[in-house]
Amino acid sequence: xxxxxxxxxxxxxxxxxxxxxxxxxxxxxxxxxxxxxxxxxxxxxxxxxxxxxxxxxxxxxxxxxxxxxxxxxxxxxxxxxxxxxxxxxxxxxxxxxxxxxxxxxxxxxxxxxxxxxxxxxxxxxxxxxxxxxxxxxxxxxxxxxxxxxxxxxxxxxxxxxxxxxxxxxxxxxxxxxxxxxxxxxxxxxxxxxxxxxxxxxxxxxxxxxxxxxxxxxxxxxxxxxxxxxxxxxxxxxxxxxxxxxxxxxxxxxxxxxxxxxxxxxxxxxxxxxxxxxxxxxxxxxxxxxxxxxxxxxxxxxxxxxxxxxxxxxxxxxxxxxxxxxxxxxxxxxxxxxxxxxxxxxxxxxxxxxxxxxxxxxxxxxxxxxxxxxxxxxxxxxxxxxxxxxxxxxxxxxxxxxxxxxxxxxxxxxxxxxxxxxxxxxxxxxxxxxxxxxxxxxxxxxxxxxxxxxxxxxxxxxxxxxxxxxxxxxxxxxxxxxxxxxxxxxxxxxxxxxxxxxxxxxxxxxxxxxxxxxxxxxxxxxxxxxxxxxxxxxxxxxxxxxxxxxxxxxxxxxxxxxxxxxxxxxxxxxxxxxxxxxxxxxxxxxxxxxxxxxxxxxxxxxxxxxxxxxxxxxxxxxxxxxxxxxxxxxxxxxxxxxxxxxxxxxxxxxxxxxxxxxxxxxxxxxxxxxxxxxxxxxxxxxxxxxxxxxxxxxxxxxxxxxxxxxxxxxxxxxxxxxxxxxxxxxxxxxxxxxxxxxxxxxxx
Numbered sequence: 001x002x003x004x005x006x007x008x009x010x011x012x013x014x015x016x017x018x019x020x021x022x023x024x025x026x027x028x029x030x031x032x033x034x035x036x037x038x039x040x041x042x043x044x045x046x047x048x049x050x051x052x053x054x055x056x057x058x059x060x061x062x063x064x065x066x067x068x069x070x071x072x073x074x075x076x077x078x079x080x081x082x083x084x085x086x087x088x089x090x091x092x093x094x095x096x097x098x099x100x101x102x103x104x105x106x107x108x109x110x111x112x113x114x115x116x117x118x119x120x121x122x123x124x125x126x127x128x129x130x131x132x133x134x135x136x137x138x139x140x141x142x143x144x145x146x147x148x149x150x151x152x153x154x155x156x157x158x159x160x161x162x163x164x165x166x167x168x169x170x171x172x173x174x175x176x177x178x179x180x181x182x183x184x185x186x187x188x189x190x191x192x193x194x195x196x197x198x199x200x201x202x203x204x205x206x207x208x209x210x211x212x213x214x215x216x217x218x219x220x221x222x223x224x225x226x227x228x229x230x231x232x233x234x235x236x237x238x239x240x241x242x243x244x245x246x247x248x249x250x251x252x253x254x255x256x257x258x259x260x261x262x263x264x265x266x267x268x269x270x271x272x273x274x275x276x277x278x279x280x281x282x283x284x285x286x287x288x289x290x291x292x293x294x295x296x297x298x299x300x301x302x303x304x305x306x307x308x309x310x311x312x313x314x315x316x317x318x319x320x321x322x323x324x325x326x327x328x329x330x331x332x333x334x335x336x337x338x339x340x341x342x343x344x345x346x347x348x349x350x351x352x353x354x355x356x357x358x359x360x361x362x363x364x365x366x367x368x369x370x371x372x373x374x375x376x377x378x379x380x381x382x383x384x385x386x387x388x389x390x391x392x393x394x395x396x397x398x399x400x401x402x403x404x405x406x407x408x409x410x411x412x413x414x415x416x417x418x419x420x421x422x423x424x425x426x427x428x429x430x431x432x433x434x435x436x437x438x439x440x441x442x443x444x445x446x447x448x449x450x451x452x453x454x455x456x457x458x459x460x461x462x463x464x465x466x467x468x469x470x471x472x473x474x475x476x477x478x479x480x481x482x483x484x485x486x487x488x489x490x491x492x493x494x495x496x497x498x499x500x501x502x503x504x505x506x507x508x509x510x511x512x513x514x515x516x517x518x519x520x521x522x523x524x525x526x527x528x529x530x531x532x533x534x535x536x537x538x539x540x541x542x543x544x545x546x547x548x549x550x551x552x553x554x555x556x557x558x559x560x561x562x563x564x565x566x567x568x569x570x571x572x573x574x575x576x577x578x579x580x581x582x583x584x585x586x587x588x589x590x591x592x593x594x595x596x597x598x599x600x601x602x603x604x605x606x607x608x609x610x611x612x613x614x615x616x617x618x619x620x621x622x623x624x625x626x627x628x629x630x631x632x633x634x635x636x637x638x639x640x641x642x643x644x645x646x647x648x649x650x651x652x653x654x655x656x657x658x659x660x661x662x663x664x665x666x667x668x669x670x671x672x673x674x675x676x677x678x679x680x681x682x683x684x685x686x687x688x689x690x691x692x693x694x695x696x697x698x699x700x701x702x703x704x705x706x707x708x709x710x711x712x713x714x715x716x717x718x719x720x721x722x723x724x725x726x727x728x729x730x731x732x733x734x735x736x737x738x739x740x741x742x743x744x745x746x747x
Contacts, residue, residue: 050108050115055159056152057121059099062092065106065117072110080105095121101239101525119151120246122239124522125162125195126151127205127252129169129186129242137184140177143168148186150238156195163192172204174429176450179209181248181530185255195236197254198261205240206251206448211455212531213539214523216421217251218515219505220449223420226501227413227494231263233447237519249519249526256432256447258336258365263445265436266334268307268366268375271325272300278324279314304372307331331375333437336365337383339427339476353380355387358475364432382441390480393652393681394605394644401608402481404731406433408608410442412490415478419466420502421452422459422550427476454546461550464568482568485685486608488561489640495558506548516540561638561687571655571680576602578643578686579621586698588626588690592643595620597682599645599653606630606641613646628695629724635691642685652681696727696744705745708738 048070054063065077079086079093082102086093095104105118120126131137131146146169150162166189173183184205191199208214217235224232235253239246258267276297280288296314306312308331310321321327328334340352340360351363351370361383363369369376382405389395389402396402403411418426425431430448435441450456459465466482481487495502505511516523520536527536557567565572580591592602594616602622603613609630614622631639645653708725710717712735725733727740 048110048115050106050117052117052119055162056154056157057095057104057119058123058154059095059097062094063104063119064092065108066091067108067110067115070110070115074109074111076109078107078109080107100521120239120241122522123153124237124239124249124519125153125156126239126241127250129167129184129240131169131243134243137169137171137182140171140173140185143170143187148188150194161193161195163188163194165189173207176207176209179207181207181209183207183250194252197234197236198259200254200259200261202255202257204253204255205238206235206253206450208249208251208450209530210450212523212527212534212536213516213543214249214251214519214526215512215515215540215543216449216452216455217253218519219511220421220446220452222511223502223505224417224446226498227416229413229417229444229446230410230442231445233445237522239522239525246525246529248529249522253447256336256338256364256430256445258334258434263336263432263434265336265434266328268304268334269301271327272304273297275300275306275312275321275324279319282324301366302368302371304366304368304375307372308374328437330437331372331378333435333439334366335363335369335379335435335441337379337433338362338364339431339433340429351376353383355384357387357391359387359477379435382435386441387477390477390484393654394603394610395480395484395608396610401610403486403608405440407440407442408487408490410444411481412487412494414443414446415466415481415487416491416494417446418478419464419554420551421446421449422454422465422546423449424451424456424459424465424468426465427478453543461546462553466568483570483680484608485561485565485570485642485683486605486640488565488568488570489638489687492558492561492564493638495554499555499558502551502554506544506551512540512544512547561640561685565685572684573655573682574684576643576645576682576684578641578684581641581686581688583688583690583695586695588628588631588688588695589623590626590641590643591621591623592684593619593621594645597645597653598647600648601646603644603646603652604641605644607632607639611641627724628690628692628699629726629729631690631692631695633692633728635689635693637689638687639690640685640687642683644681644683654681693744696741700741700745702745705738705741708733708741712738 046069049068050065051068052063053066057063067075077089077091079088081095081099081104083105093104093106099121100123102121103118104121105116107114107116109115128149128151129146130148131144135144135146137144146167147165148167149164152158152162156162168187170185171177171182172185176183184207186203186205188201188203191201193199194203206217208217211217214237218237221232221234233254233256235251238250238252240248240250254262256263258265258270276293279296280290280293299314300306300312303312306321307327310327312319312321338361340349340362349362350367352361353376354360361380363376363379366375369379385397385400386402386405388397389400389405417423425448431443432445433441433443459468464482466478503510507513524536527534556563558564562572575596576594577592578590579593580589582589582591590604590606592604594602599616601613601615604611604624604626606626607630611626611630612624614624616622626641647653704723704725707717707719711719711725711733725737725741727737727744730736
């Protein structure tokens with residue numbers, strides 16, 4: 001996520017290699033002021049060696065070699081590029097564009113002794129990773145200790161955005177971990193603002209073995225930003241050299257976690273750390289050690305009872321949390337959850353649960369939520385309530401519409417992201433949601449786009465990702481949301497707002513072409529390493545054609561909300577119809593008709609919210625006046641009115657034998673699951689625009705300003721029955737409603 005840059009200190013480390021794809025034989029560290037090196041590197045720095053002294057490398061600018069810890073009377077230099085000697089005998093060489101993705105070496109002969117240093121020269125930054133003693137990385141759970149050094153390029157020449165120092169590294173990924181080219185998770189020794197993506201210790205290297213083009217992870221974050229998602233996980237293409245061996249093109253990326261420059265919500269685990277530090281500060285004089293501080297932190301992270309009890313025990317002594325930190329007054333925030341699956345590639349997490357709709361959910365933070373039953377059950381029950389709402393006949397549960405539980409804006413944007421990318425991992429891997437105090441859940445951020453745009457298994461260009469039924473995609477929440485006219489209308493408006501920008505993605509010279517040009521040389525080298533015989537240019541072309549065909553199909557589906565609804569499988573009942581919407585005389589009046597079916601009343605929902613119901617008259621129509629508080633405040637936005645019918649007992653009238661939602665099946669991602677049938681409520685909908693300000697002005701007067709103002713001051717006032725002062729629809733009456741009411745009346 002794009003955040004303010006933080007300063008860190010680093011220098012460049014170069015490696016001795018024998019060829020572009022060859023085995024690196026020696027690890028060399030450069031010397032500069034304020035160098036950040038490991039203890040092992042410091043101990044080895046007394047040995048004479050040749051080192052490169054530049055922090056970045058680019059065509060047209062010389063790279064320099066120097067001797068470290070050695071003074072000599074006679075010195076000569078021999079440069080090679082991919083093992084071929086080149087002319088020149090100075091301490092620098094100016095590489096050309098023809099040298100990209102090749103090894104540049106220099107042998108320095110000093111008083112008859114030879115010292116050689118080498119670097120991998122790329123248009124992209126180069127990440128050199130070395131595990132201690134060359135230890136293999138075989139686990140996704142256990143870290144291996146090592147070092148990292150990042151070489152800049154023409155764009156990244158500032159050492160504050162690079163890194164040299166100790167790391168911990170392990171494997172990552174699910175199905176992708178099974179491929180020859182492995183993805184990795186790295187933890188830096190100190191927070192660093194890598195490539196301007198925000199200071200953090202935690203980063204991932206996405207291998208993209210299933211995407212030989214490497215354009216997907218490059219272009220997708222731009223789509224997220226175009227849609228205006230609250231958080232976008234950014235990344236940077238890099239070349240990775242692992243334990244002296246060229247490992248190919250990767251994307252170094254933020255991973256999804258709580259942090260000031262990631263998902264910026266309250267972090268209970270940080271609070272545990274703060275408590276341990278405060279206790280240590282108070283007790284260090286009496287003998288508490290840093291190891292004991294770390295032990296206490298681990299205890300508090302792994303047992304969260306202190307969150308609600310306000311106390312914790314350590315070394316047979318009870319401590320009051322309030323003596324060290326001030327806890328939040330509630331437990332309704334600080335949750336980062338992930339949708340997941342249980343299969344051969346996944347293990348059950350410390351804290352997870354499964355909804356009644358068979359959707360697995362895991363706690364990413366706090367990881368040990370299960371140790372506090374109040375926190376665990378709060379999040380579990382909240383998610384279940386949302387699932388109950390989206391799967392209900394009218395999208396309500398216990399008097400709450402699903403948009404009162406999950407942010408509607410994030411739901412629509414995330415769905416659009418899944419459809420635009422045809423993400424076959426959608427709603428089963430790498431799908432996050434988060435909640436802070438005093439707010440509702442939001443879904444996102446979107447990230448990790450390996451299995452998109454026809455990579456992995458295919459979502460046809462003329463079919464919705466939502467309609468696919470692979471694995472637990474057959475039970476995901478968007479199966480329901482895509483049948484809600486309000487959701488459909490908001491999706492239509494979002495697409496229309498950015499249609500031209502979407503077309504720029506596949507246009508000649510557009511985002512795909514531009515990104516392919518940026519990484520072409522490095523991608524071709526990666527193809528030679530991992531996909532020998534693959535035509536990279538053709539793969540990019542096929543990807544571009546897929547996107548073009550899919551997005552042009554979208555253009556026809558998003559013609560209007562009704563066309564989109566039909567395409568998504570919404571079943572409008574022909575005998576039930578919105579026949580008239582009047583916005584005259586400062587009122588919105590909706591009339592609907594029901595013919596050919598026995599019904600008592602018609603219910604009206606406006607923008608998802610219950611607006612009321614009206615008895616069906618002799619002419620088979622029902623009419624209801626709509627409160628302006630239910631309308632979109634932007635006069636240019638569409639409002640959605642959905643009508644349903646009830647029988648004499650107050651039950652919704654339904655059809656039967658329609659496609660429904662199925663359960664789980666054994667995982668074969670290339671086979672769709674069988675889906676059981678269910679019933680669907682008879683409904684229909686229409687959209688309209690209305691001048692919200694004019695309508696509100698007609699319903700309220702200056703006397704309402706006085707009433708609301710007195711009410712906010714705690715005075716006893718008489719409020720007319722049915723009067724609603726929640727003008728901004730945030731669920732409460734507050735100063736913001738008063739300001740909005742004054743603004744509307746002034747107009």
